[in-house]
Amino acid sequence: MTTEDTIKHAAMGVFLKSGFNGARMQEIADIAGVNKAMLHYYFSSKEQLFDKVFSDAMLTLIPELDAIISSDRPLIEKMKAFVTLNFRQHQKHPQLLQFVFNELANNPERMQSHVKCIDPFNKYISYFGEQYLKEVASGNFKEYPLMQLVVIIQGLTEYYHLSRPFLAPFLGQHGVILDKAFEDNLLDQILIILEQLLLNK
Amino acid sequence: MTTEDTIKHAAMGVFLKSGFNGARMQEIADIAGVNKAMLHYYFSSKEQLFDKVFSDAMLTLIPELDAIISSDRPLIEKMKAFVTLNFRQHQKHPQLLQFVFNELANNPERMQSHVKCIDPFNKYISYFGEQYLKEVASGNFKEYPLMQLVVIIQGLTEYYHLSRPFLAPFLGQHGVILDKAFEDNLLDQILIILEQLLLNK
DNA sequence: GTCTATAAGTAGATAGAC
DNA sequence: GTCTATCTACTTATAGAC
Structure with a gap:
């Protein structure tokens, strides 16, 4: 699994649990086992990361x-x-x-x-x-x-x-x-x- | 309507619209037409204000x-x-x-x-x-x-x-x-x- | 009771070394 | 690609004048 996928997977879990406003980039990074800066390396912003996750969620539905x-x-x-x-x-x-x-x-x-x-x-x-x-x-x-x-x-x-x-x-x-x-x-x-x-x- | 009720009413609207994590005390204050400090005068914290609103919401249900x-x-x-x-x-x-x-x-x-x-x-x-x-x-x-x-x-x-x-x-x-x-x-x-x-x- | 001003802490985001 | 350190902005909360 690539780092990008690891992050996306962690983000999915945190966004599902806490919603966009409740989610913390730090928590996503911790769960993914990477640094917070990596999140912005692969996904420029929280909003963009969320959009990927949300899109996946809708498609799963x-x-x-x-x-x-x-x-x-x-x-x-x-x-x-x-x-x-x-x-x-x-x-x-x-x-x-x-x-x-x-x-x-x-x-x-x-x-x-x-x-x-x-x-x-x-x-x-x-x-x-x-x-x-x-x-x-x-x-x-x-x-x-x-x-x-x-x-x-x-x-x-x-x-x-x-x-x-x-x-x-x-x-x-x-x-x-x-x-x-x-x-x-x-x-x-x-x-x-x-x-x-x-x-x- | 007392100031306390005005605040609670404004808070209800904002919490309903944005949820706890998305709600901003400033927005509640603005809608209630009072200062942010007033919110903490009547309800010591955001959490307490939310609890009052949430309780009312449940009872309305x-x-x-x-x-x-x-x-x-x-x-x-x-x-x-x-x-x-x-x-x-x-x-x-x-x-x-x-x-x-x-x-x-x-x-x-x-x-x-x-x-x-x-x-x-x-x-x-x-x-x-x-x-x-x-x-x-x-x-x-x-x-x-x-x-x-x-x-x-x-x-x-x-x-x-x-x-x-x-x-x-x-x-x-x-x-x-x-x-x-x-x-x-x-x-x-x-x-x-x-x-x-x-x-x- | 109501305000202004500000403190204290936290969030997302970036710069730059390696 | 990955990290450390830091910046900037914002948010809750409080201190203190009126």
């Missing part, structure tokens, strides 16, 4: 959509596969989504610099929308307004990972631990509900 | 649960009323939830100082859980694991408000504007889905 969405399996299977993959990815990177949403909330202009990152998501919307409308016309799927449906499905998949820091301590009071078993069970329920939600009867 | 949950209407009606109120409150304070979730993610120990704030939420879980199990036993409600169901319902209600900064620019590309009409429609769909989700047939 866009899972391997194409393989799923472009396949010619039935739409309901595609949707289940999509939700499952999305959920699993957030399991692997629990802080990623909160990080991206928050940096966008604090600094909405940032989205402009990363519009390219959302192309795959646009494709997802287009493909899904097209096929969904066909299924509705055929009477196979229930009818909802498209964009509202997208929000609802994403919410099913992603809300848990956003609310985890809030939920964990207080579900703990009810004797519930947010471990892998809980999450696997949650995903099972989500998939059941997704089917109820979409399929006509 | 807990809507008037009691009136709804303690009433003796049918459970399905209670749930709809609860979801509706929750959704409307986030409409009124769009940054609140993202703010709370993110500060907890950046600084999980903070939850310890604000455990008292989640008492009403615990009550909600207990009451809802008790009644839900009865309805399941009667065959009126579908059966899901309780905590997973709570996460799913909260996700239906709250995900939109968390993802808004991400969704807005790119749903815009599809010609969709996230205005009140969109949100009212979204809430309608959520209530329909909630009913499908809970009621047996």
